[in-house]
Amino acid sequence: MPVDTDRLIEDHKDLVYHLIHRTVRDRTAYEEIFQEVFLNVLESLPRFEGRSKLSTWIASIAVHTCYKFIHKAGRQERVESFGDWLERRSDPAVPSDLQDNLERNDVKRRLERYLGELAPKYALPVTLFYLEGMSYKEIAEVLGVPLGTVKSCLFRGLKELRKRIDGGEDGYLLGRRP
Amino acid sequence: MDTCLDDALKLDYLNGLLSEEDRARFEEHLAACPRCRREIVELRNTVTAVAGLKPPSVPAAWMAAAKDRLRAKGSSLVSPVTGKPAPARRRANVFQYGVVTAGVTAALVLLIWLVMGGTVQRWFPGLSTAALGISDPGAARMIDLVALVLALHALILVPSIIDNIYQLVRQGGRRIRPGSSAGFFAG
Secondary structure, three states, X not given: OOOOHHHHHHHHHHHHHHHHHHHOOOHHHHHHHHHHHHHHHHHHHHHOOOOOOHHXXXXXXXXXXXXXXXXXXXXXXXXXXXXXXXHHOOOOOOOHHHHHHHHHHHHHHHXXXXXXXXXXXXXXXXXXXXXXXXXXXXXXXXXXXOHHHHHHHHHHHHHHHHHHHHHOOOHHHHOOOO | OOOOOOHHHHHHXXXXXXXXXXXHHHHHHHHHOHHHHHHXXXXXXXXXXXXXXXXXXXXXXXXXXXXXXXXXXXXXXXXXXXXXXXXXXXXXXXXXXXXXXXXXXXXXXXXXXXXXXXHHHHHOHXXXXXXXXXXXXXXXXXXXXXHHHHHHHXXXXXXXXXXXXXXXXXXXXXXXXXXXXXXXXXX
16 A cells, blocks of 8 residues: 555644754755655655654654754854844834734744754754653654653753743743843 | 752653652742742743744645655555555565575575585585594484584574564665664763
């Protein structure tokens, strides 16, 4: 029975894209990596033994593919892309009646940025646990590291985020003490 | 509690993964330790904020290209449900596997024939039972028999040996090993 590739992509596209987004900074490479992940998944599918969930297994391939890309890109990967530069630009002044909503959105945008700035070893556990709903054990499988490493990276990831929030101007909105 | 709690415990508390008993002990410590209490409040706010983020969406324009590329690739691969390879690929694997197995089996049979037929003893007199100091014909026959049993045993193991070699060779190729991203965690 041939693989239903459309279904495979549809079911896992968001997870894969999310992991690429959290791991790789060069946005121009996202599409290529996205396709590469699914090609690798298809190629490795005969060896999938069903010992973990298919999504966990695909996530581990996505992370590894990103890792290979970063390794290959080397120092270039650290260069800020034009898209990142645009995102960092401050917004122009807005009317006060929209201020509350926009502030809330702005906080999310900043938090998104802080999460994007974290090293993958912190950003990935945080993303997989809080946004993809994976357990510690599943994250350990995805990242190929011991459970203790997952927990310490998750905790340090939260602390790093906290540090960035405290250092930024939106700390008061996220419970920072004045 | 006199000392502050470790990070793993704090994390489990934040994520609601502590048992009733541990949670009670943890909260007992929090009540007495303003430093830990402040840290937990700050981290809880961070967790709430992170959990409220919306995961990014895949640009719709990508999907058609990705699906086309994968459909072409996928037609020659296997189903994760049945685990059975698609016909073309399966034929190729069975053929390669058969050729290697037949070759190794033939080599072993030839070896047994050479040993049992006395050819080895003729070509390499040093390996004969006489040269090894075994003069008793009964003992010599026994040694031949043991050699035959060992050779047959090796023959029985051939398929699994070949299979293992195959797995190693295939893994050595363009294989993506799930969970091998430990490089992220170095340092």
